[in-house]
Amino acid sequence: MWKAARIVVAAVVVGLAAAAPPAAAQTASIVPSPPKSSSERVRDNPSSQYVLIKTVVGQSIGIIHARALPVEPEGYNLLKYCWAVANVLGDWSEHAGLTGAMVTRALETHSWARDLVRAGYPAATVGEVIGHYEAALIAAGFTDAARERALDAMTGSLEEIRRAATGAARIFKANRCGLEIRSTALNHKTAPEGGRVRFIPYVLHQICRAQQLDADDPVRCDYWMNARADGPMLFPGEMVYSVRWPDGAVAGGQFDPDASRDVGSVTLRARSLKK
Secondary structure, eight states: OHHHHHHHHHHHHHHHHHTSOHHHHHHHHHSOOOOOOHHHHHHHOHHHHHHHHHHHHIIIIIHHHSOOOOOBTTBEETTTTOOOHHHHHGGGTTTTHHHHHHHHHHHHHHHHHHHHHHTTOOHHHHHHHHHHHHHHHHHHTSOHHHHHHHHHHHHHHHHHHHHHSTTOOOEEOOOOOTTOOOSEEEEEEEESTTOEEEEEEHHHHHHHHHTTSOTTOTTTSTTOEEOOSSSOEEEOSSEEEEEEOTTSOEEEEEEOGGGGTTTTEEEEEOOSOBO
């Protein structure tokens, strides 16, 4: 089903590439472009970058967080998982920009691909419908208005499929999320004290790696955020951190915010040091 969706999205990639002005291509071949940051790459080529991001999401957090819930007696609610950027990326919801929107929609479509088959819809047609939904979002820049239109079209397409799929659940969309927050609010400290800390969600770190960028370089992988000096931060799942100590040594690692939820704070210790 993901293969079918990828074919539809890939068609958009080819179409946009064919529309590129020849003069621009000639200029690019003469004047080398400076290395681009991760977010610049996403903005400059949203079609192919969405395919990359969806692959990364499926490998990193898609299976963990797109948890399966049973189909309700009234039918399948396309909005049941509350996939909003604020829920998915916490304090990184604005900082991640278009990349964050793509991560959120990738989680959403991964969960649909799984659940709609369980709700009685053929896998191949589910993949096609999801692919058209994604292509519409890519073409419109992942705006909220474009998503609403694409959701309406998807609901209509699934209703047509249901008429020929015996036993398939009714499809509807009802936003019942309210102010649900999935991120974990934590303070932080370093041991020893005095370390300067920055954080990045693991999924964004993995996206930079998939783009063949140095994911530990905050200029190229431009989703790193400095730790907040006062008050907790909202961590949206597995995190990567970097600490620079007063003597210039640097430590890095990963942590799961849920493991520190009860104490409300995470301690980052001096280990795996490098100059």
